[in-house]
Amino acid sequence: MGELALRSGRDPAIAAIFKDTIQAWHETLVVLVRHAQNDSFVDAKLNPDATASLVIATMSGLFMVPVANSASDRIDKALRQLESFLGLK
Numbered sequence: 001m002g003e004l005a006l007r008s009g010r011d012p013a014i015a016a017i018f019k020d021t022i023q024a025w026h027e028t029l030v031v032l033v034r035h036a037q038n039d040s041f042v043d044a045k046l047n048p049d050a051t052a053s054l055v056i057a058t059m060s061g062l063f064m065v066p067v068a069n070s071a072s073d074r075i076d077k078a079l080r081q082l083e084s085f086l087g088l089k
Helices: 002-008 012-038 048-063 072-086
Strands: none
Touching: 002 012, 012 048, 048 072
């Protein structure tokens, strides 16, 4: 995913595919957040659109970090913080 993001800045065809992929991912996450709210898995006060954007931004940031060069504890901390924000256990 990180490589696609980087290439999308240089290749209009990749950029279009990447944009469509992110949009589909966002729309899916919005629906998942709403379902999670209806089932009381996450806070009903969360804005599904903003929450989807936050999840995508967090995951995209993690995709951009080469695994070999990253401190796994930082990745774990970022994911735990996201889970905490969402109210997941």
